[in-house]
Amino acid sequence: QVQLVESGGGLVQAGNSLRLSCAASGLIPNNYAMAWFRQAPEKDREFVAAISADGTRTYFADSVKGRFAISRDNAQKTTDLQMNTLKPEDTAAYYCAGGRRVYGASIRQLDYVDWGQGTQVTVSS
Numbered sequence: 001q002v003q004l005v006e007s008g009g010g011l012v013q014a015g016n017s018l019r020l021s022c023a024a025s026g027l028i029p030n031n032y033a034m035a036w037f038r039q040a041p042e043k044d045r046e047f048v049a050a051i052s053a054d055g056t057r058t059y060f061a062d063s064v065k066g067r068f069a070i071s072r073d074n075a076q077k078t079t080d081l082q083m084n085t086l087k088p089e090d091t092a093a094y095y096c097a098g099g100r101r102v103y104g105a106s107i108r109q110l111d112y113v114d115w116g117q118g119t120q121v122t123v124s125s
Helices: none
Strands: 005-008 010-013 018-025 033-037 046-051 059-060 068-073 078-083 094-101 120-123
Touching: 005 094, 018 094, 018 120, 033 068, 033 078, 046 068, 046 078, 059 068, 078 094, 078 120
Parallel strands: 010 120
Antiparallel strands: 005 018, 018 078, 033 046, 033 094, 046 059, 068 078, 094 120
16 A cells, blocks of 8 residues: 655745645555645535656646646655645645556546545635
8 A cells, every 4th residue: 555645735825836745655556646636624625636657647627727737756756736826715635646547647536545644735815
């Protein structure tokens, strides 16, 4: 089983940037795609961004497209989420997730079997 640990959350003013990181440990299988999801208070968890196992394909929710970027370093076993031009509506607990995917990366939660504990991001107006 893969263990995932997020870091980098915090309090930031609207318009500023924040970078989240997800560190993986354990036996990482081949074709292991990674994704970020988030959950705001009293809302369902939603997809944010995903990246294929080889890092060549990325996917973003419409709400963050153009503002967020996802990247991974397979040698370091890390996956980062760069968040720019943050808005108060980006306030949520952010979770990284991993799962096997033959091609690309899924935007569905059920396709990911490994999850981190989450890191809180709060954007003040």
